[in-house]
Amino acid sequence: MSDERPDPGTVRPGGRTAKVREAVLRAAGDALAEDGFDRLDLAEIARRAGVGKTTVYRRWGTVPGLVADLLTEMAEESVSRTETGSLLGDLTAQARLVQSTLSDSRQGPLFKALITAAACDPQTAEALQRFYRIRTEEWAPCVTAAIDRGEVPEGTDPTEVVRAVSAPLYYRLLIAGDPIDQPMADRTAKAAATAARGGAFTR
């Protein structure tokens, strides 16, 4: 692939530029999942992607720039929320989605590497926070619907509930190191739903 950079507005979706981006972001994700963030190198990613080094340097500039774009793509492509008609059902679906992601042999190490990279670099931290804001906003309406149905008290904070579902799963990934299995995910969802119904997340 060539190193030319198209003018803004001339890029066809699905065209060559989109293909280059897809290949480079795929390679960046693979490299992060396999080697962790501390050995990430733009030239190596270009080689993996079969793309000219100059293209990668020109378009993404730095490792944090590339990782930020990877997080943007991950947010664009991430799964929509499930609506089951009950808070416990919805939060269980959310917990199982996080569980299957974090226990996946590529996605688990990838998320660990992204969170680690964010701890070491402010631009990556900002991109990671944006990614999780988007994901939390995607699931927050499950809590709003539960308020509307009278399942949980008025004033329940949707962000806090959605985070309470995810946090114990990330705690296992990053700190405790023990398996992130479905019974554990289901318990986490049940705990968040029970606490929300009991009024623990009202402001």
Place this chain on the structure above:
Amino acid sequence: MSDERPDPGTVRPGGRTAKVREAVLRAAGDALAEDGFDRLDLAEIARRAGVGKTTVYRRWGTVPGLVADLLTEMAEESVSRTETGSLLGDLTAQARLVQSTLSDSRQGPLFKALITAAACDPQTAEALQRFYRIRTEEWAPCVTAAIDRGEVPEGTDPTEVVRAVSAPLYYRLLIAGDPIDQPMADRTAKAAATAARGGAFTR
């Protein structure tokens, strides 16, 4: 200070060896808190501690070896649990201890660096998991006492309850990036206590 290594059993507590260890671990903690784990260097830590480089290399060998010893010391010196007579009181004390640690200007970045280091190195991961096992075992009797008082159902898993208190605070530190304040800590404790009383953590 000299580079000699005493035979096992000849070290007086509070003696020169203990002082060297204290100085080196303090310097390692400072370096981690200030620069993060990715720039950790044994020679620089020796310089900061005012100790011979050879002493540091001989005694700790590698950065992961030194970080593991730092985590051992942190576990030895960590604060005992508070007993208030109620589960909510005890979990609030736990949440506030974690909150004050993670929002501290030295301890917050130090924990972030330790968790980041663990994500990149298996020896550090093992030492970190051991540290959190010790801390969780310290607080678990709060839950056992609540079972004995009939506050929460038989079969409630103490480890899961203690982790449910900490996890949302670590989620903020490592992922969301927003402030870890006392009202947030209190909500987290209330959520865990409410969920535990509602039977969400029974096996």
